Amino acid sequence: MRILCTNDDGYSALGIEVLASAARALGSVTIVAPDREQSATSNSLTLHHPLRVHRAKDGALVVDGTPTDCVILAVNELMDERPDLCFSGINHGSNMGEDVLYSGTVAGAMEATVIGIPAIAVSYTGDAFEDLSAWEEIVTSVLRGIVERDHFPAGTLFNVNLPPIDPSQVKGIRITSLGKRRYSDSLTKAIDPSGREYFWIGGGEVSWTGAEDSDFTAIREGYVSVTPLHLDLTNYKLLEEIREWRLSL
Numbered sequence: 001m002r003i004l005c006t007n008d009d010g011y012s013a014l015g016i017e018v019l020a021s022a023a024r025a026l027g028s029v030t031i032v033a034p035d036r037e038q039s040a041t042s043n044s045l046t047l048h049h050p051l052r053v054h055r056a057k058d059g060a061l062v063v064d065g066t067p068t069d070c071v072i073l074a075v076n077e078l079m080d081e082r083p084d085l086c087f088s089g090i091n092h093g094s095n096m097g098e099d100v101l102y103s104g105t106v107a108g109a110m111e112a113t114v115i116g117i118p119a120i121a122v123s124y125t126g127d128a129f130e131d132l133s134a135w136e137e138i139v140t141s142v143l144r145g146i147v148e149r150d151h152f153p154a155g156t157l158f159n160v161n162l163p164p165i166d167p168s169q170v171k172g173i174r175i176t177s178l179g180k181r182r183y184s185d186s187l188t189k190a191i192d193p194s195g196r197e198y199f200w201i202g203g204g205e206v207s208w209t210g211a212e213d214s215d216f217t218a219i220r221e222g223y224v225s226v227t228p229l230h231l232d233l234t235n236y237k238l239l240e241e242i243r244e245w246r247l248s249l
Contacts, residue, residue, distance in 0.1 A: 002082070003026060003087060006032055006087075007019070008107070011035065013092060015124065018133055026143060030083070032063060039103075043110060071115070083112075095159060096125070123159075138170060162224055163223065175227075176226065179208050181208050
């Protein structure tokens, strides 16, 4: 199998190195990744300047754009043949709940899904990123368990999160739904040395809610979380109700 690996932490991040190494147990790997961190870029495309590509010493193809840019270039120009699979990550940080709407890592897998390529996003929910190499065997097992099925669900990508514990302590895998997270005190307002006001988004405290099968619950209890995500955002349960509104001009 031909496998495309990308991420949003940049081509030099340890996470993509571990992911690519895990993926090589399943097929030949091509890395096409951003030249710098692109966290929280979601599905953004680079439209206002030309994209440039260079090959790194380790053979990775490096793009001065977003993860979505990387996948589009890889499939349409950079790879000799269309990839059979796309793996994105391993993200340095969690991608649970509403994070999937902002994540560049999930967006890379999502773009592959849009193109029709089976895709999996992988994230590590801890902060001991220097220890990611220890996860290679588990990541290979999870990837293999998903992609070696007879039928990969159409229009669907899988969002995998690894718990912040030693891999030897992982209890197993849970199939999960997206939880709901809320940030508090995540906006900082301050004054720069020139006396001008500025704002900084990020940080703060996070609280979680969700069903018993939610991703954050699985992670909290020491399991690998695997969440199937689909591209159709239509709320089908409300279609008939809203049609009864008889909206008109």
